[in-house]
Amino acid sequence: MRSPEPTIAGTPVGDPAADWLLGQSAALIVDLDGTLASAGLRRQLRLWREIGAEGRVLAHLGAAMAAARGRRHRDLDGFLAETMARRASVPPHRARRALTAVVDGAWPRAFAGASVPPGLLRLLRAADRRGLVRAVWSDHPALDKLAAMGLGGWSVICAARPVGALKPLPDAGWGLLAQLGVPPCRALLIGDRDDTDGAAAAALGCRFLRADAVEAALAPSRLRGLASRLV
Numbered sequence: 001m002r003s004p005e006p007t008i009a010g011t012p013v014g015d016p017a018a019d020w021l022l023g024q025s026a027a028l029i030v031d032l033d034g035t036l037a038s039a040g041l042r043r044q045l046r047l048w049r050e051i052g053a054e055g056r057v058l059a060h061l062g063a064a065m066a067a068a069r070g071r072r073h074r075d076l077d078g079f080l081a082e083t084m085a086r087r088a089s090v091p092p093h094r095a096r097r098a099l100t101a102v103v104d105g106a107w108p109r110a111f112a113g114a115s116v117p118p119g120l121l122r123l124l125r126a127a128d129r130r131g132l133v134r135a136v137w138s139d140h141p142a143l144d145k146l147a148a149m150g151l152g153g154w155s156v157i158c159a160a161r162p163v164g165a166l167k168p169l170p171d172a173g174w175g176l177l178a179q180l181g182v183p184p185c186r187a188l189l190i191g192d193r194d195d196t197d198g199a200a201a202a203a204l205g206c207r208f209l210r211a212d213a214v215e216a217a218l219a220p221s222r223l224r225g226l227a228s229r230l231v
C-alpha cells in the first residue's frame with residue numbers, strides 16, 4: 001500500500017502550552033477512533049449508508065468488543081463474530097463477513113476527509129517540532145484509516161485486534177514501545193476513553209491525557225467540540 005504523505009505541516013516557531021503538555025516525553029502515542037478522528041455526523045451517515053443489511057449484525061459489535069476486553073484471545077475475530085452472530089441470531093460466517101467487509105473495509109473508507117481535532121493537531125505539530133516519535137495504537141487496523149485521512153509521519157502504527165488483546169491489555173503497547181525504542185516513562189498516550197486508553201496507559205506505565213483535556217487546553221475556545229461534531 002502506498003504510504004500516505006505527511007500532512008502535519010505548518011509547524012509554529014514555539015508553543016509553550018503544547019510543549020508543557022508534552023513534558024519530557026520522547027514518544028507521543030495516539031488512539032485513533034474518537035481521538036485522532038472523531039465520530040463525526042457526516043462520516044457516521046456515510047458509514048451507515050455503506051453498512052446496509054449488515055447493520056443488524058454490526059449493532060452488536062460494541063457489546064462483542066466489551067465482552068472481549070480484559071482477556072487474551074487466540075482468535076479474537078472469531079470470538080467477535082461468534083458473539084455478534086449469537087446476539088443477532090445469524091450464522092457466524094455472516095458476522096465474520098460483516099467484520100471484514102464493513103469494519104475493515106467500509107469503515108476505514110469513511111475516514112476520508114476526517115480532520116484531526118484542532119487541539120490535538122497543535123500537539124502533534126509541537127511533537128514534530130521537538131523531534132518526538134509519533135505512533136498510533138488502535139483496537140482496529142488503522143493503516144487504511146490513516147491513509148484515507150492523508151495522515152503520515154508515524155513511526156509505528158499498531159492494532160490490538162490482530163494481537164488478540166484489546167485495550168486495556170497492554171500487549172500491543174509493549175510491542176509498540178519496543179519498536180519505538182522508548183521506555184514507558186518517556187511515552188505520552190492520548191485517548192478518548194479512561195476505561196480502555198487510560199487503563200492501558202496505566203498498565204504500560206506511561207502518562208495519559210484524555211483527548212477532551214487536550215482540546216480544552218489547546219483548541220481555540222470557539223472551535224472546542226465544534227470540529228468533532230462536524231467533520
Ligand SMILES: [Mg+2]
Pocket residue numbers: 031032033034035191192193
Ligand atoms: Mg477511541
